[in-house]
Amino acid sequence: MKYTSLGKTGLGVSNLSLGTMAFGRWIDEKASIEILDAALDAGINVIDTANFYGKGQDESFKYGTGESEEIIGRNLKGRRDKVVLATKVGLPMGQDINDFGLSRFHIMREVEGSLKRLQTDYIDLYQVHRFDNETPLEETLSALSDLVKQGKVRYIGCSNYAAWQMAKAGGISNLLGLESFVSSQSQYNLLSRELENEVVPFCLSESMGLLVYSPMARGMLSGKYKSRHELPEDSRAARGEQLIQNYFTDENFERVEQYKKLAEEHDVNLSQFSLSWILNQPAVTSAIVGASKLHHVTDAVQISDWAWTQELQKQVASI
Template sequence: MRYATLGHSGLKVSSACLGTMNFGTLDGVAICREEDAAGIVSAFLDAGGNFFDTADGYTGGESEEIVGRAVRRRRDEVVLATKAFLPQGPGPNDRGLSRAHLTRALEASLRRLGTDHIDLYQCHQWDESTPIEETMATLDGFVRSGKVRYLGCSNFTAAQIVESQWAAQRAGGTSFISLQPQYSLLHREIEAEILPTCDRHGLGTMIWSPLGGGVLTGRYGQAGTPEEGSRAARLKASSMPLAQAWGDAMLNDRDLGIAGEVVKTAAGLGVTPATVALSWVSRRPGVTSVIIGPRTVDQLHANLAGLAYDLPDAVLDHLDQISG
């Protein structure tokens, strides 16, 4: 396992980050049962991984609870990251990045995780309704209290990153050290402005969806029909319209065409398509850590092998051409 400092900080994180969005039950279906999740966490730690990502909105808070119990005996080995923004109730102040909501959200996450501090506390998304000065001052208070060690954000644009860092600097407070963006052979939008902005403003990156929601594994084929139990199938069957739309958007002709090329490339190298996709993204400039979301220990080991694999330069060039 490789390690790197996360942004402009002294925090060392593993090149693989264990994403735990699958831990628990969603829409009445157990995606990854707690006993299976505990085995994945243990195997990840034994492989040298130390970086874990969850959120208060994952499986209704169950993900945080499962992660907290799984790492409790090895808490000092772990860099524990969680996020806040998503609705935690029906009220108007039960979501967002206001001081009122963030304060309650932090205390709830600490209880679910069974810990007295969170290593990396992240804004899950931008909040148009709250002044960024209020958000950054609130987060700085969390750091000063000792309940949070470092701050990060997720899904922010380049302009939003700059506004946040400037707001923290004006107040003499704590700034962000990380961004969690989507990035893969299917989604390279962050290369134009977001990655350069992260570099200038001292943010490391934790990449989510490096396999394009599973599309880059080749499991959907050219027909784009999701198999039972796949992420796209779960999203399309969800009761939430936003999730349904996301599932539909995953299976478009462009992305399926790129996935087909990845499958051909992998066959020529004698590796899996997932190995090709993970190796490519892990070696991109500006990438600190890649979030993987295995549902079994076997998937974990396969993902870690993919991150450790070195693609030939000619293959990297080919992948750039087909996905750029």
């Protein structure tokens, strides 16, 4: 396992993070604990969750029900100080007008809920889940800064922000003397490289940490999907995951086959190959492994320190 600092901070983080969106949603507490224990035993010290993660995500009106945070909270006892606990705020937690967004009202209420479910006095990295067009950034950043002053939050980060949104937030923080986002969490993988246009250069320029989610393209880069019509029974797509449908193109299926051949040449599976590509991108601080099975963690750990050659990077770039 490799470790580095999160952005400009002195906070040491592993280059693999455990993503827990499946906890209490697709897998029960027993399976979740097995995965959590394996991750911590392997040296992964970042646990990423959100108040939104839980069974409510699969209701017709998608809202947070907190099962993931609850499972983590119950099972981190005695080792809380060994992990960097990251959670998020902003997505719907109900149907009321103030049950979502990044207003001071919502943030102050939801941080208390997360702290209670996580059974902790503080959150190491509190991330805004997505940009809120309805709330001034000044209000959001002021509320987050107050949480840092109160000791309830150590660092703040953003998720799914465009480069201009991060730049605007940084300018406001500097101007008003507020806390600044130390990291960005975004989707990035071999099939989704839009981040390279602006977000990656911005993070490199401003020394912001970059936490990558969906490095497996929601399972597309596992090689389990052979066509849009063949869906394995235990797959996300078979469970109704809509976002993966965006990856089901003829071009992507062809690219996956080429990546698979390269993976076989290096004696790793396609998931390991795809994850390792992410870990070898200079802007990436940590890749979030959204585990629903134990081997998702053990496979990832096996290649966590694989340094790619320039030749291999060029081969992938040509596909």
